[in-house]
Amino acid sequence: MGKKLLLEHIDVPGINTLSVYRSKGGYTALDKALKTMTPDAVVEEVKTSGLRGRGGAGFPTGMKWSFLAKPEGVPRYVVCNADESEPGTFKDRYLMEKIPHLLIEGMIVSGFALGAKSSYIYIRGEYFYVARILEQAIAEAYEAGLLGKNILNSGFDHDCYVQVGAGAYICGEETALLESLEGKRGNPRIKPPFPAVAGLYGCPTVVNNVETIAAVVPIVNMGGAAYAGIGVGKSTGTKLISASGHINKPGVYEIELGVPVEEFIYSDEYCGGIKGDRKLKAVVAGGSSVPILPADLILKTANGEPRLMSYESLADGGFASGTMLGSGGFIVMDESTSIVKNLYTFTRFYHHESCGQCSPCREGTGWMEKILHKILHGHGSISDVDLLWDIQSKIEGKTICPLGDAAAWPVASAIRHFRGEFEEFVRNGHSIKDVRHYYRLNGLPEPAYS
Amino acid sequence: MAKVTIDDVTIEVPDGTTILQAARMIGGDLVPPAMCYYSKLKTSGGYCRTCIVKVEQGSAKDPRPMPKPVASCRTTVMDGMVVRNITSPEVLEARSGVVEFLLINHPLDCPVCDQAGECHLQDLAYEHGKEETRYEFERREFEQIDIGDKVQLHMNRCILCYRCVKVADQLTDGRVHGVLNRGDVAEISTYIQNSIENDFSGNVIDVCPVGALTDKTFRFKSRVWYTKPVDAHRDCPHCTGKVRLWYKGDDVLRVTARKDKYGEVEEWICNECRFDKKTTSDWVIEGPSKVDRHSVISANHYENLRVLKATIDRQKKALPHGEKVNLGQGALDPNNIHGK
Ligand SMILES: Cc1cc2nc3c(=O)[nH]c(=O)nc-3n(C[C@H](O)[C@H](O)[C@H](O)COP(=O)(O)O)c2cc1C
Ligand code: SF4
Ligand code: SF4
């Protein structure tokens, strides 16, 4: 069994309540930070821990914290990104729903470390019931003197608020989130300035993912060095993985970073293998926006090394043969999956969620969706596949925010690794329900997938 | 001061200058096209992506190149920065992509559009676009709406440059003008189709780079290239009263602000000057306007067409035309992927 730092007590009945949470060692990190540490010392521990942002980009959290501008007399804010809307990602919901106080404790400790008197949890609109769970936990914390004025007699004041979004994936992008939090249209801001200098209401702000903030609690409890001892290389600590797709045991798993992908998919401790013992076809390892990899490349790198669940190993080979850990949305597809259909679904999502500010993403995402729809229904031509490739290349890297990239990468990787399947659809389009089935029926050799 | 080199031309500019402004200081064909940036409107720019350039060297201190093309209108220069615009095939290719994106849903109704002849999208398409469209689907359509009795909004033609939104924000009070919805169905709108009742609301017409916001008092009166621009002024209680009159014969068909060669107004004008003063006797005439912005159709009194042709030739040389991108498996160069 791997070490569990976040979900250790998840199955304890009543762990969502303050009393049970405390009985399991809850709020000791807050107590320790307030009574025995300076704010800078907490930042140092986070730096030492090697913790990297769990929201998708994997930016080192300690470094992000140390960039926070600290002008005199200007308030600073901690904002928790609980917008979790990336298809395939549902770990933050699980954590907040089951053990809300872990996040609240993390918020207060982070607020202390960063000198923020207020913090906000921005939660996606569809999680309205989770917002109530958080509010309940916050109310309990106020009552116990863990929030509000003079927390645990330390002289530190902190208030924490929950804000519910209104249903837009783009509001998970940190600057769109801040706009939305300010009550404006959720358009990403043009950077610079970065939130660390001018964030919420123009004040220095740190935006972190739910899991990132929760991880601060075990880091303070056990010390940054001990945390850094878990995991592999620069992928330290544990990570929540949302596992879904054709596996026997879908769910949220806390893994020590560095578990081999093969073990994660096939061992009974995690996904428990592919449903019905079918063959693995492909995996989207980090949420819908990261490149899809065919079975051979997700299990082993291009050099033949076993692929590990870590930031570095998953990215090995660049985008030509690798992918990203992203938010940890691990989507497994067996041999019955149509890559083209799946891509269409993803592309439709990005088209629907584009904020429309910049031309390549606003226009390109819809165009790609239409072409994929055409191919899927048997009206496409080979040149449409080339056109798709060209469009994605003209979106990638040319937009205001990374949603453009997120829309382009799935398209690029699907064509890169499964071009044969697109061509099959072009040739036989609407008659194909299941691509593999088609090959079998016609006694054709399957196209090489990579 | 910072020294910056754009397409091999070096200039020294004050700190805080953007790449686009620096290019404009140099002038000529290396100035990136700008469809959304507007120097007189704060926080404008960054949206359309036509002005993207490549930063080959970040600064003297940190010479690393920037990994992705940047919007020149929103990127400030650093000392020792080296920028490529029309000497980079990559930039030109990316820009032609942006132009294509701007056109796929555009109605291309130039023959019935009052903006034709002074439309920045026409210029851009002429200079950077391809001859044929690769878009074969239905173009999106919106209802045409009136914004008050003087301004009409043709949302189909809008490129969502946000300039009119900034005018509403920065020039008029009690803003009722903004963007509704998102993605490719986002649209400019006014609160319950309210007019933007304000002395300066007419300026949205001048900032609109396309024919999305047009002057109803000029509607279908004439093609702009049949009208003759004349600079004039009057004593105006609201604005400086410095305008441009557009004559056909002895009739003033239209009044606009005076615009520079980048199509930006020199000074905002009020609605009274724009909509209500349409006789010569209202004005003190200064003389024919010098219009030096190149434009597709208005070659007769626009001077820069020759320069434009030369630019296009130069760009063509830089672009590997006819070279098809090879998509074969494994042909992908991982160095060209800006994923991480
Ligand atoms: C379109 C888009 C959607 C995003 N959605 C989320 C999200 O739902 N949750 C999240 O934590 N980060 C999301 N991010 C990443 C955030 O912008 C930001 O990087 C993150 O909140 C930083 O936190 P971290 O450093 O703790 O990962 C999104 C980014 C983009 C571009
Ligand atoms: S990339 Fe897409 S979502 Fe991001 S700012 Fe541009 S249009 Fe909006
Ligand atoms: S109406 Fe004109 S000015 Fe306003 S956003 Fe559209 S193109 Fe820009």
Ligand code: FES
């Ligand atoms: S002019 Fe720079 S992005 Fe539009």
